Amino acid sequence: MNIVILDDYQDAVRKLPCARKLDPYPAKVYTNNVKGIAQLAVRLRDADILVLNRDRTQVTKALLERLPRLKFIAQTGRVGPHLDVHACTERGIAVAEGVSSPIAPAELTWALIMAASRRLPHYIGNLKHGAWQQSGLKSASMPANFALGSVLRRRTLGIWGYGQVGRIVAGYGRAFGMQVLIWGSEASRQQAREAGFDLAASKEDLFRASDVLSLHLRLSESTRGIVRSSDLALMKPTAIFVNTARAELVESDALVAALSxxxxxxxxxxxxxxxxxxxxxxxxxxxxxxxxPHIGYVEQDSYELYFGSAFDNVVNFIRGTPTNIVNPGALQVRR
Structure with a gap:
């Protein structure tokens, strides 16, 4: 069976130890991304098995209709809205879900919080151009000494979504001496309370009180555009908004307007x-x-974990013992 692996931007997959699992099978790796259905249909026309690199490519019903050979899709990480599982089932295309880890996204979140709060990209960029201790943030509309940056200790970290990643980030905030404030579903707020964290009285309270607000929600129809311009307008002029989850959680163009x-x-x-x-x-x-550039899980350990799981699912499907199938009905469809 022909295997196609998409969107390996850094040409890293072939160098992973887990890639040896596919040695007995013909596999093609693409390192660039294409968007159009026509281009994707050409790229995937000989594919029996497709390995998706997270949600970098949208697999729609219209695309699937142009891939008569496709029998199996292995998802790295969890299946999301980028993949039309219902259309796969209708066409008898089995979809296997992989494993995920909150560690790398949580660490990147904290790295971004540190970088933004201490203005590191600005200081580093200006130092390379000969400017000593200059962040370059000099707009008259900014709060006094905003360009200097600030420490995190004794400031308020707001977290919307106390799931696997949010829970770890909350722990980092506690370790740095921040007051951590949680908002989310009733169940997640209860878990946060049991862990000893304070709860925001409301979503509005979270946005008003936070010096750093980090978003950790899964994207679904109910959460799409859940952060609105009116929410961002409640934030302090010294606050930092952090999103390592999904861009679509924020109302389109709202963040650009809010920052402006x-x-x-x-x-x-x-x-x-x-x-x-x-x-x-x-x-x-x-x-x-x-x-x-969306590097939440882009590091060596996560790649080995995510692709190792996906390749196990590929090999098991080829051997006739499919594993981790999210749409078992597809296995019953005659092709």
Whole structure:
């Protein structure tokens, strides 16, 4: 069976120890991303098995209809809205879900919080151009000495979503001497209370009180656009908004507008509505936004874990013993 692996931007997959699992089988790895259905259909026309690198490619019903050979999709990490599982089931395409880990995303979240609060990208960038102890943040509309940066101790860390990642980030905040404030579902708030964290009285209270607000929600139809312009407008002019979850959780264009108005004062972002983004993206043009290219899980241990699990699912499917199938009905569809 022909195996196609998409969106390996750094050409890393072939160098992973777990890649040896696919040695007996023909596998093609693509290191660039294409968006159009026509382009994807050409790229995948000979694929019997598709390995998805997280949600970097949208697999829609329209695309699946142009892939008559496709029998199996192995997802690295968890299945999300990028993959039309219902359409897969209708066409008899089995989908296997992989494993995930909150460690790397939580660590990146904290790295972004530290970088933004101490203005590290600004200081580093200016130092390379000969400017000593200059962050370059000099807008007259900024609060006094905003350019200096600030420590985290005794400040308030707001976390919306006390799941696996949010729980770890809350622990980091506690270790750094921050007051941690939690908002989320009733069940998650109860878990946070039992762990000794304070709860926000409301969503509005969370946005008003936070010096750093970090978003840790899963994307679904109920959470899409859940952060609105009116929420961001409640934030302090010195506050930092952090999103390493999903860009679509925030109302489209709301963050750019909010940063332009100075509430919040800064943002640290790892996720974007359409990826990869182009050089002229609006957030990249803002000096008050620290951006990383969706690297939440992009590190060696996570790659080995995620792809190792996906490749196990591929091998098991080829051997006739499919594992971790999220749509078992697809296995009953005649092809």
């Amino acid at each position: 108005r100075g509430r919040p004062g800064m943002a640290a972002i790892d996720v974007f509505e359409s990826e990869p983004i182009l050089q002229g993206h609006a957030l990249l043009r803002l000096e008050t936004c620290v951006c990383t």
